[in-house]
Amino acid sequence: MSLFKRILRPALFHLDAERAHKLSLLALKRGLSLPVIQTNDQRLAISLFGLKFPNPVGLAAGFDKNAEVPDAILRLGFGFTEVGSLTPRPQSGNPKPRVFRLPEDSGVINRMGFNNDGHTAALARLEARKSRGGIVGVNIGANKDSDNFIADYELGLEKFWQVADYFTANISSPNTPGLRDLQARDSLTELLKRLADKRNELIDTTQISRPLLLKIAPDLDENQMDDIAHVVTSQPLDGLIISNTTLARDNLKNTKYRDEAGGLSGRPLFEKSTIILAQMRQRIGKDLPIIGVGGIDSAASAIQKLEAGANLIQLYSGMVFQGPDLAAKINAGIVTHMNQKNISHVSRLTGTSTDEWASKKPIST
Ligand SMILES: Cc1cc2nc3c(=O)[nH]c(=O)nc-3n(C[C@H](O)[C@H](O)[C@H](O)COP(=O)(O)O)c2cc1C
Known part of the structure; x- marks a missing residue:
């Protein structure tokens, strides 16, 4: 058993989940982390939307909300990291406790509510580390009390234009009332049009361009998926991130926290998010x-996600249960798989099982 699982994980699990997270951030900031063996295999490198990803495994938004540790994350073997979600003004989020571990399920429930230091503080950190390179995306959101959600996303593009390698418009957090409504056909069309206009304006004034991705929820019915697919293929957009956390609570063993409000992530989300991904890929x-x-x-689960139709992957909750070397282990495992199956490049895995995944039904919804 690894040092993480024998000693660190039990110690961290004695603490409330948010405290343990704070401590992990502090350790990363101080350069205290377990040694990680990185895999530098050219077969893992992927060029997408003008960026060269050294490997396909990224850190998902929410771990490093305030851009405090992007370089430490990249040193753990991640091919890219995404900071945020960041809102224009700082906000404290929901009352604590607001994060719950479900160890029996390897799952997490959170209702953080976009607690973050706001644009200005994160921008200063990103400007200070910009020369270090590595791919750092910026995930933008809206303040809970904003009277104009779309204007908050426009502000995000403007503020981080010089420092973001890519942008993610997060319209799928379940913890900001009304935010997910932006996924509806007309609202989404308006959002993407306004962000396209803002991008064109910024390209004109700076002569640089930045990719824009949209992060969606896994709790979508067929009609909602049709609408999103229609809008994202008819408006300028560079990619989708699928998915955010789910409101569903299917097949959980944990009884203590399963009824806590918030979004569920981790292993219990795997099947549902992978099916939605494949169904969107088909569309x-x-x-x-x-x-x-x-x-x-x-x-194994990383490979399944690629086979379902992903070009790149991200994770967060898995690291809570498996430890800080998870990205490095996944990359090593993908290389082993490619060697065994004689696969020449990781991109060859993408979409090889889309139809099978798309035809599955989530265990129950
Ligand atoms: C505690 C916590 C906070 C999160 N905060 C954000 C966030 O601010 N913005 C966002 O787009 N996603 C956020 N997420 C969602 C993750 O980025 C990811 O989409 C989700 O957890 C599914 O991946 P996982 O099962 O690997 O954790 C958060 C997840 C967790 C567990």
Whole structure:
């Protein structure tokens, strides 16, 4: 058993989940982390939307909300990291406790509510580390009390334009009332049009361009998926991130926290988010990149996500249960798999099982 599982995890699990997270951030900031063996295999490198990802495994938004540790994260073997969600003004989020571990299920429930230091504080941190390189995306959101959600996303693009390698418009957090309504056909059309206009304006004034991705929920019915697919293929957009946390509570062993309000992530989200990913892949075709997120906690689940139709992957909850070397282990595992199956490049895995995944029904909803 690893040092993490024998000693660190039990110690961290004695603490409330948010405290343990704070401590992990502090350790990363101080350069205290377990040694990680990185895999630098060219077969893992992927070029997408003008960026060269050294490997397909990214850290999902929410872990490093305030851009405090992007370089420490990249040193753990992640091919890219995503800071945020960031809102224009700082906000404290929901009352604590607001994060719950479900160890029996390897799951997490959170209702953080976009607690973050706001644009200005995060921008200063990102400007200070910009020369270090590595791919750092910025996930933008809206203040809870904003009277104009779309204007908050426009402000995000403007503020971080010089420092973000890519942007994610997060319209799928379940913890900001009304936010997910932006996924509806007319609202989404308006959002993407306004963000396209803002991007064009910024490209004109700076002569640089930045990719824009949209992060969606896994709790979508057929009609909602049709609408999103229609809008994202008819408006300028560089990719989708599928998915955020779910409101569903299917098949959980944990009884203590299962009824806590918030979004569920980790292993219990894997199947649902992977099915939705495959069903969206069928709808949008092969060209628009998808970052697959939800329940990845091993090389096997990472490979399944790619096979379902993802071009890149991200994870968060898996690291809580498996430890800080999870990205490095996944990359090593993907290389082993490619060697065994004689696969020449990781991109060859993408979409090989889309139809099988798309035809599955979530265990129950
Ligand atoms: C505590 C916590 C906070 C999160 N905060 C954000 C956030 O601010 N913005 C966002 O887009 N996603 C956020 N997420 C969702 C993750 O980015 C990811 O989409 C989701 O957890 C599924 O991946 P996982 O199963 O690997 O954790 C958060 C997740 C957790 C567990």
